[in-house]
Structures are given as structure tokens and as C-alpha cells.
Amino acid sequence: MTDITRWSDQQHIGTHNRVEVLTVMNTATATIVRVRVSGNGFNGDGTFVFKFRADRIQELTIS
Numbered sequence: 001m002t003d004i005t006r007w008s009d010q011q012h013i014g015t016h017n018r019v020e021v022l023t024v025m026n027t028a029t030a031t032i033v034r035v036r037v038s039g040n041g042f043n044g045d046g047t048f049v050f051k052f053r054a055d056r057i058q059e060l061t062i063s
Helices: 003-012
Strands: 018-026 031-038 044-053 056-062
Touching: none
Parallel strands: none
Antiparallel strands: 018 031, 031 044, 044 056
16 A cells, blocks of 8 residues: 555545645646645645656655
8 A cells, every 4th residue: 555545545535525626737846736625524725746756756745
């Protein structure tokens, strides 16, 4: 199981979340995705910053 899968299972199973993508911006070093989350868990806006290496996610920062 990947770290991302483990985190997702702990945070989202049973919370019936909806994640709406607001914007996507590509930079030279990352893809930045702004989202709005609603459901029975966290509700609000957030940012996912993806960094890639060789077409794979190298790092994911969620804030």
C-alpha cells in the first residue's frame, strides 16, 4: 500500500467527500491543483502540489 493510499483511506473512507477542482497551474517544477472539499469530513479549500520525476509523482504536498 502506498503512503498516499494509506492517507486517503484514513481521511476519506466513510466521509462521502466531494473534491471539486477549482484551478490547475503547471510550473517548471510542479503542478498546483486548487480544490474545494465538501462532505462529512473536512470542508473547505485546499491545494495539492504535485512534483514529478519520469512521469511519476515524486512528491505530493497538501495544504
